[in-house]
Amino acid sequence: MRNDNEPLQARVEPVSSWSKVWLVPMVALGIGIWMVYLELSQQGPMITIEFQSAEGLEAGKTRIKTRDVDVGTVKEIKLAPGSEGVLVTARMSQEAESLLTEDASFWVVSPKVSLSGVSGLSTLLSGAYIELSPGSSGQTATQFRGLDDPPLTPAGAPGLHLTLSSGEEFAFSEGDPIIYKGLTVGKFENVYFNYAERMVYYNAFIHAPYHLLITRNTRFWNASGIKLDLGAEGISMHTGTLQTLLTNGVTFGVPDHLPAGDMITERSFFHIYPNAEKASAPHREFSQDYLVLMEDSVKGLQVGAPVEHRGLVIGEVLAVNMPMQDMPAFLDRSYHIPVLLALYPGEMGLKDSTEGREQLTTQMDNWISQGLRATLSMGNLLTGKQFVDLQYHPRLAPEQLVSLSDYRVIPTIPGDFSQLTQKLTALLDKFNDLPLEQLSTDTGQMMNSANNTMEGLQTTLSKLNSLLTDVEDKQLINQLTHTLAGLEGLSADYASDSTGYGELRQMMRRFEQTMLQLQPLLQQLNQNPNRLIFGGAVKEREPQAKGNSND
Amino acid sequence: MTRCWTGLLLLALAGCGSAPPSLEYYLLDNTGAAQALPVNANRTAVSLLPLLLPDYLRQDGLVMQVAPHKLHVSRRHLWAQSLASSLSMALLRDVNGSDSQYVLRNLAEPGTAEAPYQLKVQILHLLIDQQSNIQLEARYWLLDSNESKTLRTGAVQSSLPLEEDGYGHAVAKMREAVAILSRDIQAQLSTLETSGQGL
Numbered sequence: 200m201r202n203d204n205e206p207l208q209a210r211v212e213p214v215s216s217w218s219k220v221w222l223v224p225m226v227a228l229g230i231g232i233w234m235v236y237l238e239l240s241q242q243g244p245m246i247t248i249e250f251q252s253a254e255g256l257e258a259g260k261t262r263i264k265t266r267d268v269d270v271g272t273v274k275e276i277k278l279a280p281g282s283e284g285v286l287v288t289a290r291m292s293q294e295a296e297s298l299l300t301e302d303a304s305f306w307v308v309s310p311k312v313s314l315s316g317v318s319g320l321s322t323l324l325s326g327a328y329i330e331l332s333p334g335s336s337g338q339t340a341t342q343f344r345g346l347d348d349p350p351l352t353p354a355g356a357p358g359l360h361l362t363l364s365s366g367e368e369f370a371f372s373e374g375d376p377i378i379y380k381g382l383t384v385g386k387f388e389n390v391y392f393n394y395a396e397r398m399v400y401y402n403a404f405i406h407a408p409y410h411l412l413i414t415r416n417t418r419f420w421n422a423s424g425i426k427l428d429l430g431a432e433g434i435s436m437h438t439g440t441l442q443t444l445l446t447n448g449v450t451f452g453v454p455d456h457l458p459a460g461d462m463i464t465e466r467s468f469f470h471i472y473p474n475a476e477k478a479s480a481p482h483r484e485f486s487q488d489y490l491v492l493m494e495d496s497v498k499g500l501q502v503g504a505p506v507e508h509r510g511l512v513i514g515e516v517l518a519v520n521m522p523m524q525d526m527p528a529f530l531d532r533s534y535h536i537p538v539l540l541a542l543y544p545g546e547m548g549l550k551d552s553t554e555g556r557e558q559l560t561t562q563m564d565n566w567i568s569q570g571l572r573a574t575l576s577m578g579n580l581l582t583g584k585q586f587v588d589l590q591y592h593p594r595l596a597p598e599q600l601v602s603l604s605d606y607r608v609i610p611t612i613p614g615d616f617s618q619l620t621q622k623l624t625a626l627l628d629k630f631n632d633l634p635l636e637q638l639s640t641d642t643g644q645m646m647n648s649a650n651n652t653m654e655g656l657q658t659t660l661s662k663l664n665s666l667l668t669d670v671e672d673k674q675l676i677n678q679l680t681h682t683l684a685g686l687e688g689l690s691a692d693y694a695s696d697s698t699g700y701g702e703l704r705q706m707m708r709r710f711e712q713t714m715l716q717l718q719p720l721l722q723q724l725n726q727n728p729n730r731l732i733f734g735g736a737v738k739e740r741e742p743q744a745k746g747n748s749n750d
Numbered sequence: 751m752t753r754c755w756t757g758l759l760l761l762a763l764a765g766c767g768s769a770p771p772s773l774e775y776y777l778l779d780n781t782g783a784a785q786a787l788p789v790n791a792n793r794t795a796v797s798l799l800p801l802l803l804p805d806y807l808r809q810d811g812l813v814m815q816v817a818p819h820k821l822h823v824s825r826r827h828l829w830a831q832s833l834a835s836s837l838s839m840a841l842l843r844d845v846n847g848s849d850s851q852y853v854l855r856n857l858a859e860p861g862t863a864e865a866p867y868q869l870k871v872q873i874l875h876l877l878i879d880q881q882s883n884i885q886l887e888a889r890y891w892l893l894d895s896n897e898s899k900t901l902r903t904g905a906v907q908s909s910l911p912l913e914e915d916g917y918g919h920a921v922a923k924m925r926e927a928v929a930i931l932s933r934d935i936q937a938q939l940s941t942l943e944t945s946g947q948g949l
Binding site: 715718722723739740741742743744745746747 | 814816824826827828878881882883911912914915916917919
């Protein structure tokens with residue numbers, strides 16, 4: 200029992216160090232930290248891409264995509280130091296981190312319309328975005344340089360990269376197609392001009408599986424526009440695809456006379472020939488040069504013109520009016536125009552080798568001594584192009600073999616056109632020798648005589664004509680006179696005061712009287728036909744005096 | 751038997767005997783009343799153009815109206831001359847009988863084509879009507895030959911009662927009706943004379 204006098208002792212309890220209320224902000228803080236962690240843990244790296252311009256890009260809105268999947272967002276756009284471009288800072292997603300290799304490509308996708316096609320139409324509504332093309336390198340990076348245009352060939356695409364060259368004036372541009380049998384199997388990727396070689400090189404890509412068609416013996420040739428062939432079978436027209444009609448394009452193939460060859464597995468160089476014929480022409484490595492000294496005009500003879508024998512091409516023209524020593528002055532009358540030819544042993548049934556070239560040299564010496572002559576012939580009457588024709592002329596006197604500046608000289612004779620000109624000149628000379636003035640005088644005299652004779656004949660014919668006309672007129676007048684006299688007599692017989700007229704009128708009057716007398720009878724018969732037989736009194740109404748009328 | 755047939759034949763022949771129809775011919779212009787035309791060389795000629803007659807008068811029988819819109823053409827009482835000629839002669843006689851400045855000439859007369867005036871007459875009706883009257887209805891035009899211009903026009907409609915029976919009296923009344931028409935034409939010609947349109 201408790202004593203009341205005892206003072207009460209307060210029970211002292213220790214004060215709690217924190218309130219339970221603090222649990223709420225603690226939990227909120229924990230959640231916040233967890234969210235920040237979660238956000239940071241899901242974020243990918245921040246990358247920077249340098250573009251030439253920020254056209255179509257907008258911070259906070261423009262997306263970065265690969266294969267149409269969002270992998271990042273543009274966070275900031277600012278000018279690059281030196282104002283040489285813009286720096287686009289973007290936050291990538293965590294999944295895209297592995298795609299950010301140092302050879303990854305970025306470009307802006309926006310609507311584009313070109314001869315090669317239309318692309319990026321979907322961005323008309325959604326706005327431009329940045330396309331990421333993952334690279335194949337294992338080295339990651341955060342600094343990239345954006346492409347001005349999308350790459351024609353995605354990195355790592357299966358196929359074959361080629362380098363094509365062309366010395367022709369035609370030029371191809373990026374995106375032009377490479378066609379095989381009408382099918383687009385590749386594209387030109389970019390153009391590079393080599394200033395040292397003055398050649399244009401084109402990097403091209405052949406898509407798989409068509410890259411298997413490219414072999415060592417493959418030839419490329421131009422397939423742009425329309426090609427018209429005028430042959431013995433008429434006019435034929437060849438075209439590529441519609442795209443090659445609008446732009447340019449090349450096609451390729453293996454010449455018929457060559458095997459397919461080994462397959463190409465790495466970047467190789469190929470030449471672009473102007474057309475299929477030149478592409479399929481056999482390539483001759485060995486040739487022997489000859490010289491011809493032309494007396495005729497070489498107008499229309501160009502470098503590359505064929506050298507033919509009986510219609511077959513056995514060489515080509517290497518140079519026209521080649522500068523040479525030991526030649527008279529250009530304006531000297533004895534100056535002959537030197538034309539350098541190259542004859543291919545491979546085109547003449549010999550081996551395309553040094554041995555074949557030696558055989559060609561020996562054979563040519565024999566052929567020249569047996570009457571082989573070079574002449575200029577007209578290859579095309581429309582264009583005036585000429586070629587060198589080698590023909591045998593056994594009737595000509597044999598000539599000695601001559602060499603000039605280490606070139607064997609093939610003797611020449613005047614060409615067809617020159618021969619034609621000579622014959623025409625000779626014919627004109629014969630015409631000039633004719634006594635044309637005397638002939639003209641004699642002809643003039645003969646024409647005068649003939650003219651006089653014709654005038655006399657014309658006068659005689661005129662007189663004869665007038666005589667015949669007079670005779671006809673007299674006969675006609677006599678006949679007309681007789682006819683008029685007859686008509687006059689006839690009219691006199693029936694004139695108003697003539698006897699015939701009086702008789703005719705009297706007869707008509709009698710006829711009229713007779714008809715008047717017959718009229719009552721006819722009326723009576725019309726009304727009562729039996730009255731002619733049976734008779735009967737005719738009772739007819741008669742007028743009555745006024746007042747006596749019954750009406 | 752033979753006698754019977756002969757008797758029948760004689761009876762048939764007797765039945766065929768008939769009196770011919772008695773025809774009466776009438777002349778409109780009474781030749782007995784002809785009188786000499788006064789000679790006046792200075793009279794102006796007026797050519798009478800052919801008369802225009804209705805179709806029912808272009809025949810020889812005299813016409814009598816027996817009912818409204820119904821005519822009877824006599825088969826026994828005939829005109830001895832065509833009515834157009836008779837009317838022309840009557841007009842010539844009546845108009846030229848007076849001592850007028852103008853002389854009416856038939857177009858068939860020589861020199862009439864050059865007459866300065868022309869008279870064109872159209873007879874609309876000339877018949878015996880149902881009330882025993884002679885009805886004459888006519889129109890006429892006085893024309894200038896040179897200018898083909900109508901100078902005067904006139905119309906006459908006369909009705910003369912028959913005082914006796916028979917077609918002869920009716921023809922005489924028709925002649926009186928024509929005389930009335932002639933006097934009207936004379937009156938119009940006199941107005942030409944007085945208005946100074948004559949030569």
